[in-house]
Amino acid sequence: MSKTKKLIFKRKIIEVKNLCKQYKNLIAVNKISFYVEKNTVFGILGENGAGKTTTLEMIEGLRKPNSGSIKIFGYNALNDSSKIKEKIGVQLQSSAYYKFLTLREILLLFGSFYQTYKDPIKLLQMVGLENKANTFIEKLSGGQKQRFSIVASLVNNPELVFLDEPTTGLDPLARRNLWKLITEINNQGKTIVLTTHYLEEAETLCDRIAIMDKGSIIAINETHKLIEKAENPFKVKFLVKKISRVAFSKLVKLGEMQNIVSKQTEFELKCQNQDKLNQALKIINLLSPLQLSVSRATLEDVFIQMTGKTIENNGESEKAND
Amino acid sequence: MEKAKKQMIKLFFANIKMMARNKQALFWSFMFPLMFTVIFGFFFSGDKTNVGKVAILNNSQSQLAQQFEKTIINSKIFDKQDFNNIDDAKNALKKNEITAVFEIPKNFGEIKPDSPKELIVHYDPANISASTIILNFTNNFLTGANFNVQNVQPIFSVKEEKTSTNNFNYYDFILIGMLGMALMNSSVQGIAISITKYREDQILKRLTTTPLKTWKFILAEVFSRLILNLCQISLILAIGVFGFHGHIYGSIALIYLISLVGALLFQAMGFAIASLSATTSAAEGMATAITIPMMFLGGVFFPIDQLPSWLYSIVKFLPLSPLLKIMRQVGLENTDLFVDPTNLIVIFTWICVMLALSLWRFRLSE
Numbered sequence: 001m002s003k004t005k006k007l008i009f010k011r012k013i014i015e016v017k018n019l020c021k022q023y024k025n026l027i028a029v030n031k032i033s034f035y036v037e038k039n040t041v042f043g044i045l046g047e048n049g050a051g052k053t054t055t056l057e058m059i060e061g062l063r064k065p066n067s068g069s070i071k072i073f074g075y076n077a078l079n080d081s082s083k084i085k086e087k088i089g090v091q092l093q094s095s096a097y098y099k100f101l102t103l104r105e106i107l108l109l110f111g112s113f114y115q116t117y118k119d120p121i122k123l124l125q126m127v128g129l130e131n132k133a134n135t136f137i138e139k140l141s142g143g144q145k146q147r148f149s150i151v152a153s154l155v156n157n158p159e160l161v162f163l164d165e166p167t168t169g170l171d172p173l174a175r176r177n178l179w180k181l182i183t184e185i186n187n188q189g190k191t192i193v194l195t196t197h198y199l200e201e202a203e204t205l206c207d208r209i210a211i212m213d214k215g216s217i218i219a220i221n222e223t224h225k226l227i228e229k230a231e232n233p234f235k236v237k238f239l240v241k242k243i244s245r246v247a248f249s250k251l252v253k254l255g256e257m258q259n260i261v262s263k264q265t266e267f268e269l270k271c272q273n274q275d276k277l278n279q280a281l282k283i284i285n286l287l288s289p290l291q292l293s294v295s296r297a298t299l300e301d302v303f304i305q306m307t308g309k310t311i312e313n314n315g316e317s318e319k320a321n322d
Numbered sequence: 323m324e325k326a327k328k329q330m331i332k333l334f335f336a337n338i339k340m341m342a343r344n345k346q347a348l349f350w351s352f353m354f355p356l357m358f359t360v361i362f363g364f365f366f367s368g369d370k371t372n373v374g375k376v377a378i379l380n381n382s383q384s385q386l387a388q389q390f391e392k393t394i395i396n397s398k399i400f401d402k403q404d405f406n407n408i409d410d411a412k413n414a415l416k417k418n419e420i421t422a423v424f425e426i427p428k429n430f431g432e433i434k435p436d437s438p439k440e441l442i443v444h445y446d447p448a449n450i451s452a453s454t455i456i457l458n459f460t461n462n463f464l465t466g467a468n469f470n471v472q473n474v475q476p477i478f479s480v481k482e483e484k485t486s487t488n489n490f491n492y493y494d495f496i497l498i499g500m501l502g503m504a505l506m507n508s509s510v511q512g513i514a515i516s517i518t519k520y521r522e523d524q525i526l527k528r529l530t531t532t533p534l535k536t537w538k539f540i541l542a543e544v545f546s547r548l549i550l551n552l553c554q555i556s557l558i559l560a561i562g563v564f565g566f567h568g569h570i571y572g573s574i575a576l577i578y579l580i581s582l583v584g585a586l587l588f589q590a591m592g593f594a595i596a597s598l599s600a601t602t603s604a605a606e607g608m609a610t611a612i613t614i615p616m617m618f619l620g621g622v623f624f625p626i627d628q629l630p631s632w633l634y635s636i637v638k639f640l641p642l643s644p645l646l647k648i649m650r651q652v653g654l655e656n657t658d659l660f661v662d663p664t665n666l667i668v669i670f671t672w673i674c675v676m677l678a679l680s681l682w683r684f685r686l687s688e
Contacts, residue, residue, distance in 0.1 A: 061531070062531065090531035098336070099523075112332040112333075113529075113532040
């Protein structure tokens with residue numbers, strides 16, 4: 001899925017300045033500042049423990065910051081939380097809903113907490129769960145629960161939706177289904193703030209991304225600009241029968257050359273600019289490659305470059321496909 | 323205001339629905355007190371002066387012996403069982419088939435110098451309550467007989483002045499105790515466990531992200547639990563009164579009212595426990611550690627004024643003690659609710675303490 005939406009940035013809907021949160025000796029969030037513009041998808045990317053959820057929960061009014069300011073829709077988040085809560089939708093990480101109420105009853109109950117609310121059946125139709133309206137949540141699969149959890153955050157037709165690791169623990173197909181749903185919600189004019197530790201997810205969904213590491217924002221920008229920050233943004237991958245020393249040394253001079261793990265004659269070359277890429281392609285073509293592909297750097301390359309590490313999904317269990 | 327009422331009503335009905343659907347929890351919250359009501363009913367309800375079957379081996383033809391036998395039969399305290407000889411009767415006593423053997427020796431009761439002067443009672447000293455009744459009965463009869471023989475009237479006697487004219491028995495005492503126990507268990511445990519579970523499941527946190535105010539959530543929870551309490555009280559009273567002839571002499575409406583005040587007290591205690599517990603199992607442990615000792619020390623089964631005075635001076639201030647005291651005063655002795663305001667003061671003090679603790683520590687999210 002590629003992001004084709006043309007970005008027309010409007011007013012800032014969230015403004016966070018110098019936000020700090022400390023637990024005893026641990027600084028969970030360290031003086032972070034950022035803003036989120038209307039009708040965009042803003043992603044907070046980082047590995048587990050980076051401070052993503054704490055940041056999100058301070059904005060949602062669930063945790064009090066030690067210092068810093070948060071403005072949402074122009075309101076001060078600490079003093080005007082009830083006005084803000086009317087206009088936001090929140091999906092918590094691994095949030096459970098009432099065990100003995102049906103999906104429809106949960107949506108009706110949560111809807112009653114707001115001034116205006118959407119028809120539960122229409123909401124369930126959005127995620128293909130209308131035939132489960134009278135089912136208890138425990139009877140749903142992992143993906144269905146997650147879809148319900150997202151749709152439950154839309155019960156008050158919010159302008160701003162917070163999704164905390166919405167696809168964690170889902171299998172790849174269920175994850176892609178949720179990406180479609182999130183894009184659909186964004187296309188309805190809603191602003192979305194999501195946290196994730198999936199680089200591909202952030203790259204696919206987000207207009208702007210803040211990369212967090214150890215409580216601080218180490219990079220923040222529009223997704224494409226962030227990727228452009230890669231030291232070697234152009235990549236060429238090729239497979240040859242054999243490679244001469246001369247050709248190899250010429251290619252090494254043009255960029256960062258790497259053997260593909262466990263393959264002697266398959267290489268990846270990362271180049272700094274288009275010119276070097278073109279020169280490399282000429283050399284590679286003379287080698288009559290069996291396979292050749294050219295691509296851009298990804299968010300993962302930028303992440304590794306900035307943090308010196310990749311995000312590991314520590315033994316995370318993949319839930320059954322819904 | 324209209325919106326607030328609507329939110330609470332929706333939450334209230336959702337709570338009622340959830341309680342009704344959680345069949346296991348519902349079953350046990352009714353089953354536990356009802357089980358005790360029925361068990362105690364079988365043991366202690368009905369004519370509690372009857373001590374069971376007795377054997378009378380009357381070898382005397384005297385008028386006194388005949389009169390003693392007749393008095394035993396007419397007293398309705400004993401059921402007479404016939405035996406051919408003393409050995410059979412003693413065997414039956416050893417096997418606990420009968421409670422006592424009255425052995426009236428030959429010529430007992432005849433006014434002759436050599437006639438036997440002692441009536442023999444065989445009984446099991448382990449059966450304390452029955453043996454006390456049997457010995458008292460026999461001694462009273464013989465004292466009367468002695469006065470008759472000596473042709474004198476007793477000079478000193480007792481004039482009984484009961485604090486209550488109502489004739490309530492141990493089962494009636496227990497029945498009120500069951501109401502207190504049911505209110506305490508279902509409210510303390512019910513609130514402490516369900517609220518901690520909600521927190522553990524992040525339902526409370528999810529609610530915090532909505533504009534719903536904490537007090538509305540708590541009130542809806544409290545009101546829906548009160549409905550459960552009303553059902554419990556009604557069932558216990560119905561089974562106790564109609565099934566086992568228990569008595570409530572005072573106003574039933576007042577019993578309900580005091581029960582609901584008690585329920586509020588125990589719900590506040592449940593919230594306090596929930597606010598102090600991080601996990602459901604911690605809440606469960608704390609609730610059990612509080613309710614089980616209170617069940618015994620608060621006077622559910624025994625009158626607590628029989629405890630050693632130092633212990634009584636402590637346990638009379640436990641939340642359950644003044645509640646049961648008032649309920650028994652109103653329900654059994656039919657006294658005025660405000661005759662002794664100390665108990666009411668203790669109850670309301672507990673409610674205030676528990677509410678203060680809950681307000682101080684209770685949070686919808688971590």
